[in-house]
Amino acid sequence: MNPLDNFRVVLVGTLYSGNVGSCCRAMANMGMTRLRLAAPRIQDPDFKEGEKLAVHAVDVLRSREEYATFAEAVADCAAVVGTTARGGLYRQHVRTPRETAGELLEIASSAPVALVFGREDKGLLNEEVMQCTHLVRIPVAESYTSINLSQAVMVMAYEIFSAAGTYTPPREKAPLAPQAQKDTMFAHWRDMLRLIGFMEDKQTDHMMQGVHRIFSRGVRTKDDAAIMLGVARQATWAANAAGRRPPEGG
Amino acid sequence: MNPLDNFRVVLVGTLYSGNVGSCCRAMANMGMTRLRLAAPRIQDPDFKEGEKLAVHAVDVLRSREEYATFAEAVADCAAVVGTTARGGLYRQHVRTPRETAGELLEIASSAPVALVFGREDKGLLNEEVMQCTHLVRIPVAESYTSINLSQAVMVMAYEIFSAAGTYTPPREKAPLAPQAQKDTMFAHWRDMLRLIGFMEDKQTDHMMQGVHRIFSRGVRTKDDAAIMLGVARQATWAANAAGRRPPEGG
Numbered sequence: 001m002n003p004l005d006n007f008r009v010v011l012v013g014t015l016y017s018g019n020v021g022s023c024c025r026a027m028a029n030m031g032m033t034r035l036r037l038a039a040p041r042i043q044d045p046d047f048k049e050g051e052k053l054a055v056h057a058v059d060v061l062r063s064r065e066e067y068a069t070f071a072e073a074v075a076d077c078a079a080v081v082g083t084t085a086r087g088g089l090y091r092q093h094v095r096t097p098r099e100t101a102g103e104l105l106e107i108a109s110s111a112p113v114a115l116v117f118g119r120e121d122k123g124l125l126n127e128e129v130m131q132c133t134h135l136v137r138i139p140v141a142e143s144y145t146s147i148n149l150s151q152a153v154m155v156m157a158y159e160i161f162s163a164a165g166t167y168t169p170p171r172e173k174a175p176l177a178p179q180a181q182k183d184t185m186f187a188h189w190r191d192m193l194r195l196i197g198f199m200e201d202k203q204t205d206h207m208m209q210g211v212h213r214i215f216s217r218g219v220r221t222k223d224d225a226a227i228m229l230g231v232a233r234q235a236t237w238a239a240n241a242a243g244r245r246p247p248e249g250g
Numbered sequence: 251m252n253p254l255d256n257f258r259v260v261l262v263g264t265l266y267s268g269n270v271g272s273c274c275r276a277m278a279n280m281g282m283t284r285l286r287l288a289a290p291r292i293q294d295p296d297f298k299e300g301e302k303l304a305v306h307a308v309d310v311l312r313s314r315e316e317y318a319t320f321a322e323a324v325a326d327c328a329a330v331v332g333t334t335a336r337g338g339l340y341r342q343h344v345r346t347p348r349e350t351a352g353e354l355l356e357i358a359s360s361a362p363v364a365l366v367f368g369r370e371d372k373g374l375l376n377e378e379v380m381q382c383t384h385l386v387r388i389p390v391a392e393s394y395t396s397i398n399l400s401q402a403v404m405v406m407a408y409e410i411f412s413a414a415g416t417y418t419p420p421r422e423k424a425p426l427a428p429q430a431q432k433d434t435m436f437a438h439w440r441d442m443l444r445l446i447g448f449m450e451d452k453q454t455d456h457m458m459q460g461v462h463r464i465f466s467r468g469v470r471t472k473d474d475a476a477i478m479l480g481v482a483r484q485a486t487w488a489a490n491a492a493g494r495r496p497p498e499g500g
Contacts, residue, residue, distance in 0.1 A: 031391035141281035
């Protein structure tokens with residue numbers, strides 16, 4: 001089973017359906033689909049704003065489960081992870097999402113895990129914090145520590161999704177240029193740069209150091225090397241076709 | 251200089267002022283304050299929704315700089331980092347925000363860095379991608395790859411803020427319990443558990459293994475150890491006060 005399927009995003013006492021919708025989209029972006037509302041206080045019972053902001057994650061919104069209490073919403077979960085912006089009493093053993101993500105994935109490989117997010121206006125209450133098995137705080141600038149509900153869901157889900165390692169970063173599809181191809185390219189550049197008068201003979205090695213440095217960063221694939229070889233060849237042709245060496249300079 | 255001050259969040263062709271406001275809040279959460287709008291298409295010229303959603307980051311919103319073109323908005327930047335949800339032509343050399351964050355912080359220690367986010371409806375155009383020195387794609391589930399604008403800003407800013415290492419995760423403030431204090435606690439528990447008939451003599455070592463295992467996870471601070479020592483003492487007192495051993499059981 002994909003451990004991401006075992007995460008339950010539990011929103012406690014949420015006020016705005018728009019926030020719920022934004023949470024759904026963030027969840028779907030990060031491979032999570034199971035939303036629970038505990039003791040919701042939604043002002044807009046039709047979830048109109050929520051449906052709009054969920055965009056293509058409207059299925060997540062519509063398949064939500066609602067519970068009268070926090071305890072019921074997390075009753076079947078093997079780990080209950082509270083997010084808190086505050087420190088202080090009862091909240092000293094918090095860790096960051098990144099520190100916690102691996103452990104949560106391990107638990108989620110065999111049992112449901114609740115990711116719990118508090119009210120827009122007052123977060124989680126102390127009695128709710130007490131029922132959490134884990135507490136996390138998102139790293140945040142001291143000058144503005146209050147994070148929007150769906151942004152908090154995004155960061156937490158993003159860390160878990162990233163730790164799950166299911167995402168493969170796209171790699172260059174074009175085959176990398178072998179050194180011999182680059183050597184050919186550099187040889188043509190060297191000849192071309194002398195032909196067009198970019199550098200004098202005695203400066204050649206020094207200037208080519210710079211060209212090598214620049215191209216070692218930029219020329220990676222066979223296509224890259226072919227393009228830059230073409231530039232040298234064409235400049236060589238143009239300089240020869242002009243019937244004279246252009247003025248010195250470089 | 252704090253490198254975070256050198257980041258410019260550049261929103262290109264943005265449509266909704268609410269998104270701009272949410273971006274401002276996310277930026278402020280992550281220690282960034284400099285917002286630029288390139289060729290904005292804001293439908294709500296007073297930024298009413300934006301002011302509402304920026305909440306305490308309204309200064310970030312109000313001090314935004316507007317530019318007629320993308321090129322002007324990034325003209326002074328030493329690195330131009332485009333975010334893209336798409337792959338394909340011109341977008342093969344993308345990396346993840348986490349892979350890129352360290353390098354961007356290094357550049358930002360001496361020069362401005364633009365974090366560029368495209369239009370809600372069509373992202374960045376190919377000619378804009380071409381002007382970027384770096385391309386990033388946020389890891390995302392294949393089933394829903396389109397991330398809300400302010401959520402994308404949050405993840406990118408969060409990764410850079412985290413890599414900056416300015417955030418110190420809150421640590422337990424209470425002093426940790428030394429082993430001797432725990433030994434005293436365990437001794438009292440051992441005696442108490444025998445006194446109340448929780449375990450027979452021959453089970454003692456076996457049962458105490460379980461108690462040690464549980465308390466090794468849970469009892470960390472001096473306060474923790476003092477609480478659990480108090481429990482053992484009080485149970486001992488109560489059992490003695492009852493004037494008899496309670497019935498056997500475990």
